[in-house]
Amino acid sequence: MAVGTDIRTYFNGEWHxxxxxxMRAADHGAWLGSSVFxxxxxxxxxxxxxxxxxxxVNRSARALMLTPTVDTDAMVSLIHEGLAAYxxxxxxxxxxxxWGIDGGPGAIAPAAETTGFAVCLEAIPFTAEAxxxxxxxxxxxxxxxxxxxNAKAGCLYPNNxxxxxxxxxxxxGNALAADAMGNVAESATANVFIVKDGTVMTPIANGTFLAGITRARHMANLAADGTPVVETVLSFDDVRDADEVFLSGNMSKVQAVTAFDDRHYQVGPVTKRVREMYWDWAASADGAA
Incomplete structure (x- = not known):
């Protein structure tokens, strides 16, 4: 079922x-979950x-033993081609x-040489101050x-x-999840940052969650602005004691957290500054590259 509206699909070499x-009924990705996005x-x-x-997405494919079939330049170009209709x-x-198409020996592992590829574009509203x-x-x-x-794999998301x-x-609205050691990892949908006494902190990338592209962009922007982010081990009490909390993900880019259980927060100045810097960067020559 689609999430958005006004959908366009790139498949088999053309836009539809x-x-x-x-995906076909017997495709490996359909019954054994070998899919990345x-x-x-x-x-x-x-x-x-x-x-x-x-x-x-090409790195994720290789992590799932799939062979990516579209190089980065070609993928960027065809996406811009599809976006031109909006x-x-x-x-x-x-x-x-x-996704995997054929199974390899023993069926469980995908055959690396047969990989399906598609791009889906969906109109989904963007909430600037989510x-x-x-x-x-x-x-x-x-x-x-x-x-x-180590992949953005579809099979990880039922847990989320x-x-x-x-x-x-x-x-x-969302869950704050622990890693295997019981420390804060991320939310069910996005990376998490906290602010305490002007210091911005985020869980250290320990391999239990995907340290996101938008997360890295916020960290670079903050460092350039004179506020380097501290990657560290965070407890749930650290989050409760924070002055500000915000999430970092692709759907909303910056999403302020207004409550963690019975602890309430204001949308603070650092959160607002991170959002402002992100869109300033996105509109710059570097962001357009």
Whole structure:
């Protein structure tokens, strides 16, 4: 089921209008979960870090033992070709995808030489000043020894989905998840930052979660602005004690957190500054590269 509207699909070498079927019943990705994707955004004619997202989906494919079939330059070009059908002020979610087609020896591993590829563009509104609330969850982020956490793989997301369902059943918008050691990892959908006494902190990238492209962009922008981010081990009490909390992900870029269980926060000056710097960068020559 589609999330957005006004969908365009690139498949089999051409663009199609609508939500086009791309996967067959016997495709490896359909029954054994060998699929990867990435998510970028087009907002008001800007496509921040599109190249980095295209590079990452190819890395994710290799991590799932799939052979990527579209190089970065070609992928960026065809995405811009697809976006040309939308109005300049459209907010579009950009999703390149790979999946396994044939099974290798023993069927469980995909055959590396047969890989499906598609790009889905969906018009999904962008909320410039998005906020959410957080709660804890019983479910944790896995480690590399038990899951393909070094890829943006579709098979990881049912775990995130049950985190979200648990949080929503408690009346919150999102879940703050622990890593295997019990320290803060990320939310069910995005990386997390906290601010305490002017210091910006984020969980150290320990391999249990995807340290995102937008996360890295915020860290670079903050460093250039004279506020380097401290990557460290964070406890849930650190989050409760924070002055500001915000999430960093592709869908909203910066999402202020207004509550963590019964702890409430204001949308603070650092969160507002991070959002301002992000869009200033996106509109710059560097952001357009």
């Amino acid at each position: 209008d609508g939500d086009v079927p791309v 990435d998510g970028a955004r087009a907002v008001n004619g800007l496509t921040p870090d599109l190249r980095a997202h295209c590079e990452r 109005p300049d002020d459209a907010a579009v979610y950009i999703r390149p995808m790979y 906020t959410t609330t957080l709660t804890t969850t019983q479910f944790r982020r896995p480690v590399l020894e038990s899951a393909v956490v 989905a049950r985190m979200l369902r648990e949080a929503q059943s408690k009346g919150f």
